[in-house]
Amino acid sequence: MPSAAGPLKTTALTRLFRDMGARMVDFAGWELPVQFSSVLEEHQAVRTAAGLFDVSHMGEVEVRGRAALEVVQKLTSNDVSRLGPGQAQYTALTTDKGTFVDDIIVYRRDEDDFLLVVNASNTDKDFAWIASQARGQVEVINASARYAQLALQGPRARAILQTLVQVPLAPIRSFHFIETAVGGTKCIVARTGYTGEDGFEIYAPPGDAPDLFSALVREGSPHGLLPCGLGARDTLRLEARLLLYGNDLDETTTVLEAGLDSIVKLGKGPFIGSEALTREKERGPLRRLMGFEMIDAGIPRHGYPIRVEGAETGAVTSGTFGPTVKKSIGLAYFPSRAAGVGTRFSVGIRGRDAQAVIVPTPFYRRAH
Amino acid sequence: MSKGNGIYPEDLKYTKEHEWLAVNGGVGTVGITHYAQSELGDIVYVELPAAGSPVVAGEEFGTVESVKAVSEIFAPVSGEVLGVNTALATSPETINKDPYGDGWLLKLKLADSKELDALMTAAEYRKYIEEEAN
Numbered sequence: 001m002p003s004a005a006g007p008l009k010t011t012a013l014t015r016l017f018r019d020m021g022a023r024m025v026d027f028a029g030w031e032l033p034v035q036f037s038s039v040l041e042e043h044q045a046v047r048t049a050a051g052l053f054d055v056s057h058m059g060e061v062e063v064r065g066r067a068a069l070e071v072v073q074k075l076t077s078n079d080v081s082r083l084g085p086g087q088a089q090y091t092a093l094t095t096d097k098g099t100f101v102d103d104i105i106v107y108r109r110d111e112d113d114f115l116l117v118v119n120a121s122n123t124d125k126d127f128a129w130i131a132s133q134a135r136g137q138v139e140v141i142n143a144s145a146r147y148a149q150l151a152l153q154g155p156r157a158r159a160i161l162q163t164l165v166q167v168p169l170a171p172i173r174s175f176h177f178i179e180t181a182v183g184g185t186k187c188i189v190a191r192t193g194y195t196g197e198d199g200f201e202i203y204a205p206p207g208d209a210p211d212l213f214s215a216l217v218r219e220g221s222p223h224g225l226l227p228c229g230l231g232a233r234d235t236l237r238l239e240a241r242l243l244l245y246g247n248d249l250d251e252t253t254t255v256l257e258a259g260l261d262s263i264v265k266l267g268k269g270p271f272i273g274s275e276a277l278t279r280e281k282e283r284g285p286l287r288r289l290m291g292f293e294m295i296d297a298g299i300p301r302h303g304y305p306i307r308v309e310g311a312e313t314g315a316v317t318s319g320t321f322g323p324t325v326k327k328s329i330g331l332a333y334f335p336s337r338a339a340g341v342g343t344r345f346s347v348g349i350r351g352r353d354a355q356a357v358i359v360p361t362p363f364y365r366r367a368h
Numbered sequence: 369m370s371k372g373n374g375i376y377p378e379d380l381k382y383t384k385e386h387e388w389l390a391v392n393g394g395v396g397t398v399g400i401t402h403y404a405q406s407e408l409g410d411i412v413y414v415e416l417p418a419a420g421s422p423v424v425a426g427e428e429f430g431t432v433e434s435v436k437a438v439s440e441i442f443a444p445v446s447g448e449v450l451g452v453n454t455a456l457a458t459s460p461e462t463i464n465k466d467p468y469g470d471g472w473l474l475k476l477k478l479a480d481s482k483e484l485d486a487l488m489t490a491a492e493y494r495k496y497i498e499e500e501a502n
Contacts, residue, residue, distance in 0.1 A: 023409075039435040040410040231409070231436050299413050299433050321412040321435055328413075350431070 011056035012148045012206035013213055022229060028121035030057040033229040042232035043323045046195050049224030050154035052216050053233055055194075055201070056209065059123025059144040061116040067136030068112045074272060075133055076106065077255050079265040083108040088175045088190055091263050093118075093126060094273030098254040098280060102126050103245055105192060107177060115188075115203075117149075119245045133272070148209035152216060153199030153236075155366075156223040161200055163219045165189065169200075183215045194233065196240025196364055238329065239322045239364035241291060247302055248289060248317040248331055257285045257333065288339040289317070291361035293327045294347070296354040300330035305348040308338045316347060325363045334358065375402045375494075377468050381444065381484060382493035388468065389444040389487060391478070398444060399472040400432060400463065403497050408434040411460045416452040416474055423447060423476065425483050430473070432463065445483040447476035 008031035017024065022033035032054070035042065045051045063072055072080045077098075078091035085108055093101040093116075102122045107115040118126045127142040134140050152161055158169050164183040172178060177190035188203035204212050217227060234244070243249050243258060255264050256277060266278055294300060300319030305312050319330030334343070341360055346353040380388040386404035390397040405411065413433040423429045423443040430441045452474040456462060463471035478484075488496060 034436065035409060038410050040412075043435075235435055297413070297415070299438075301438065321433075323412075323435070 009057070011054055012209040013054045013056065016210050016213065017054070020227070022227070025230070027230055028057070030120060032057060033227075035229040035231045036227045039229070039231035039235065040323050042226050042228040043235050045224060045226040046154045046197055046228060046232065046236055047324050048155065049226075050152060050156040050160055050199075050220050051195070051226055051228035051232065052213065052220065053151040053153070053228050054148075054209075054213065055151050055233075056148040056206065057120035058149050059118040059120060059126065059142070060147045060203070061118060061123075061127050061130055062141040062143045063114045063116060063130065063134070063138060064141075065112055065136075065138040067134075067138040068114055070136065071130075071134050071138050071140075072106060072114050072116070073268065074270075075130060076104075077265065077271060077273065077277065078106075078263040079268040080106055080108065080114070081268065085110050086176055086178065088177055088192060089263075090175075092255045092260065093129065094255065094271065094277075095251055096273055096276060098256065098273040098276035099251050100245065100249045100253060100255065100258075101129055101251065103243065103249055103260075107188070107190065109179070109188075115143075121246060146205070147203045148206040148212075150202045150204065150209065150213060150216065151193055151195075151199065152202065152220075153193045153195040154197050154225070156220070156225065157197070157199040160216065160220040160223055160225060161189070161202075164215055183212055185212060187212075194242050195236040196242065196362065197236075197366055234318075235320050235323055238318050238320055238331070239324055239362065241331070241362040243289075243331075244318060253289070253333070254280060254285065256280050257287050258289045285336060287314070287333045287335050289331055289333050290339050290341075290358045291329065291331055291363060292345075292356045292358050293329050293363070294354060294356045295344070296356070298347070298349040298352070298354045299328045300347045300349070300354075300356070306332045306334070306345060307348065307353065308334065308343070308345045313338070313345075322363055327363070329363050330356075331361075376490040378490045380468070380490060381487035382490070382496075383442060383444045383487060384496065385440075385442045387441060387444050389484075391484065394478050394481075395450065396445060396447065396476045396478050397472050398441075398474050398476060399467055400439075400441065401493070402467050404432075404439070405464045405467045405471070408432065408437060408439055409464075410435050411463045414456045414460050414463070414473070416456075417449050419449050419451050421449045423449060425486075432460075432473075441473065443476075444487055445476065446479040448479070450475040450477050 025034040076091040088107045185208040193199040304316045343358045416430045
């Protein structure tokens with residue numbers, strides 16, 4: 001698919017996916033599969049068995065050296081010092097206003113060795129920002145081209161991955177990782193994901209990614225595994241209230257407005273944005289990102305206007321039909337005075353005011 | 369699935385927006401084509417006009433939504449809505465399964481049979497799709 005901005009970037013798996021007949025789309029300048037078979041079937045496979053995603057477009061920034069901990073602490077809102085080697089955390093790269101440069105995962109590989117996994121569309125911006133803030137004995141490397149990333153997600157993910165890994169996977173807890181061979185290739189194997197299910201994210205050398213993908217499909221198929229595209233990834237993450245940069249988060253939304261108080265550690269010492277977030281915490285955020293479901297018929301979509309008591313207060317940041325919850329659901333920022341669960345409001349759907357209500361999130365939580 | 373297996377049933381008329389029209393006397397049945405449902409993917413919601421509403425050839429009269437996208441549906445011809453396929457409210461996926469049969473959208477009382485001349489035949493529509501694909 002041609003793009004105005006020039007040829008699309010490809011991952012190590014793009015050719016395989018074209019051969020598999022996946023429907024490919026332009027996502028943030030990358031040629032990626034939106035679906036292999038059906039978004040609903042792929043979504044269901046992840047909830048009940050397993051799904052395999054190529055997320056190699058994600059960026060990887062390595063921060064290493066004696067000052068690495070100090071640099072990462074200064075750049076992020078969560079407390080990296082709480083991580084031991086082999087542990088990971090969700091966090092925000094913050095601006096001095098307490099808004100998002102990006103939302104990322106930090107992996108601590110060793111005392112002085114961090115891997116920051118960033119959103120594809122932000123890789124260049126994040127790398128430049130991190131490099132510009134680095135002080136002291138530290139190396140900042142945009143290593144994105146050296147990592148392919150596969151996400152194996154779903155209740156059968158562990159059993160499937162175990163067939164290709166020698167060491168036992170059961171002891172790896174959520175947000176922990178090991179470095180081990182997967183089907184003979186040395187990989188980072190992390191118990192993390194973006195679907196609301198148990199699962200793993202596997203960082204592999206790009207050259208080995210096609211064989212690894214095929215091996216996981218082969219081992220996983222008897223368990224009900226399906227290769228999955230971005231369509232299912234979006235419905236899965238939204239049901240689990242996992243946020244999407246560029247839709248739900250950006251440089252105008254603060255970490256507290258997004259409801260991510262758990263990744264704001266004001267007691268850890270100063271970081272970029274800590275003053276603004278301290279003030280905001282004291283007076284309370286002016287608006288809050290809340291989940292809602294439709295009462296009237298219709299599917300809320302990104303950008304549809306939100307009206308509270310007749311006045312436009314914002315827009316839908318993410319919205320879809322949730323295949324597991326079987327409801328039309330969405331996220332939007334609401335003025336704090338009108339952000340309580342149970343608040344009724346309307347979504348403008350193609351000129352019609354459709355009633356909706358703020359509900360508790362996540363929309364979906366796995367039972368085990 | 370009498371018509372559901374044919375990708376371009378011979379007895380239908382087609383639009384460039386990928387609707388089909390079956391004419392029986394002065395009554396037309398409207399749906400979206402196999403190609404349209406395939407491009408959209410899993411359909412999860414349909415919005416249709418009420419019986420009695422007027423529709424105008426070439427103008428939007430409703431929407432079909434998949435998980436990922438909203439697609440407007442355009443009237444192949446002008447007329448008055450006689451009834452809609454109410455089963456789609458609870459089973460919109462029928463459009464994917466049987467776009468030319470049980471997945472029909474609505475029935476119209478045709479206003480002007482001359483409007484039919486502007487629509488494509490099955491052969492013309494097939495050629496149009498093949499050209500669009502290239």
